[in-house]
């Protein structure tokens with residue numbers, strides 16, 4: 001089977017202006033319709049990698065392309081295909097939830113889908129019901145995160161980039177969000193790139209994972225493959241094993 | 249006391265941000281240093297022209313009496329030069345301006361007669377103002393004062409008269425000052441009112457530009473602080489349109505602020521003007537001074553000033569990491585506006601060297617103040633030169649903004665501070 005490649009990252013490096021070398025020679029590919037998770041501890045370089053793919057910052061070296069479009073050469077084209085959920089996404093506090101969803105939907109409406117369609121779907125994903133009529137500043141952390149997930153997935157982007165989608169959420173809320181993500185991939189064939197430092201969560205969610213540490217890829221593959229290769233019971237154990245292997 | 253750790257944290261928190269140190273401490277220090285220089289230069293100009301020994305005056309004696317002769321010899325004794333003219337020139341004020349006289353003093357017939365009857369003797373002083381400035385106003389005031397000063401001598405001579413009037417005792421010499429400026433004539437009291445007015449209205453562009461700059465500077469800071477920026481930057485929309493949208497928002501708000509301010513200023517001038525006793529309310533005076541052409545020029549200068557201030561502030565504000573540090577970056581603009589406003593009101597622009605005039609015209613945000621100042625004597629080419637400079641500067645700033653907005657600086661910052669720290673660390677390691 002010849003699958004289309006959604007994301008191609010090749011020899012990626014990122015040195016921040018402050019001099020921090022956050023990503024050191026990262027390479028991986030994501031197939032269309034796949035859920036791919038970057039996992040690794042805090043400071044491993046996950047957010048940096050996602051920001052580059054989302055065209056917010058520029059690679060210092062290496063190539064990244066999204067469905068064949070280079071992020072450096074043509075960021076505007078890339079932005080049309082993606083929808084990005086930052087790690088610490090905020091919403092305009094004085095807008096009502098529904099107003100925010102409509103505002104965001106306005107940027108993504110094209111073809112047959114009107115902003116109202118997208119906003120309506122987002123309202124449904126959010127599961128916030130009546131609370132959508134309240135101002136965002138009255139929302140709890142979990143409600144804000146659900147609002148953000150909803151506005152990210154509702155436009156049916158070709159690639160959704162989710163940075164720690166469930167961070168800071170309780171078990172129930174996290175599960176709901178994981179289910180939504182899975183459902184969206186199945187229903188609309190959206191490619192999903194997410195990051196997490198919760199290795200157990202991605203075991204359940206992703207088709208393939210890339211384990212990164214200090215800006216380098218330690219291992220890559222389906223969760224079951226990695227477990228088999230490392231002889232571990234779960235990804236956490238596998239991670240500890242891999243780190244010992246590289247002598248860190 | 250438990251409060252000390254809190255105070256310490258507040259101060260440390262503020263001082264750790266180099267932008268706040270730059271915007272709130274270093275810049276005002278530099279700017280007010282400059283302002284001090286400008287002020288003292290302006291004051292020196294004022295003191296210089298106020299010195300009788302620096303004055304050169306022309307006198308026309310129409311009374312031809314001992315009393316008028318006495319006044320003339322008094323003038324000769326205290327001025328650098330007093331020249332006697334035979335006839336009154338057509339426009340004595342402009343005559344003085346064109347021929348390098350501080351003013352023209354006319355002693356009309358009846359001067360001696362009045363004094364001998366114990367009535368105030370009348371003298372008319374014609375002078376000019378090249379522009380509204382402290383130095384120029386001080387020339388008018390001191391020339392009028394100089395001639396009035398003769399009253400003291402007169403008083404001691406005639407006070408023995410039995411039938412002197414109280415008017416006489418109050419001021420034995422009545423001086424009428426007539427000032428020509430921009431082709432119009434004003435009383436010396438009106439001129440003083442105008443000068444006072446200029447000082448109150450240099451605040452107008454100051455406040456408007458200040459508003460604009462605050463709004464524009466914080467617009468990105470808010471997005472950073474509320475973590476809405478990353479989402480905004482990943483949206484499928486042209487980065488330039490973010491700049492345009494944010495600038496238009498700030499400019500619209502600023503124009504509303506301008507309208508509110510103009511209304512307030514109108515009321516202010518009206519009520520303060522009522523107190524000045526300048527012979528006609530300053531508003532009438534303003535109406536007299538400001539032609540439609542100069543009003544249009546002031547408006548254009550103000551609008552371009554607001555646009556420049558907004559874009560400059562947005563550019564500076566982008567480097568703030570949150571609202572607070574963006575605001576302190578905008579403080580740079582405030583300080584600039586303040587220095588430019590006050591400096592220009594103080595200084596006599598028309599006597600500066602050409603290159604100095606260009607420097608001032610090119611100073612960001614000088615155009616509205618310059619237009620306001622020079623409007624009273626007739627807009628000259630420097631206002632338009634200044635507006636042109638501002639347009640060029642605005643284009644440059646907008647270009648820089650479009651570069652910055654499409655770069656990653658918004659997310660990563662410049663990292664300048666970290667670089668400095670790294671260099672320092674490496675150095676200190678070497679030393680050890």
Ligand SMILES: Nc1ncnc2c1ncn2[C@@H]1O[C@H](COP(=O)(O)OP(=O)(O)O)[C@@H](O)[C@H]1O
Nearest residue numbers: 016018020022041042043044045046047048660
């Ligand atoms: N804006 C920035 N400027 C400088 N260094 C940064 C910046 N953002 C992240 N870093 C550094 O880059 C490294 C990787 O960070 P990040 O990509 O956020 O990791 P993760 O998301 O895996 O926790 C860390 O050392 C972090 O301190």
Ligand SMILES: [Mg+2]
Nearest residue numbers: 046047048087
């Ligand atoms: Mg992260």
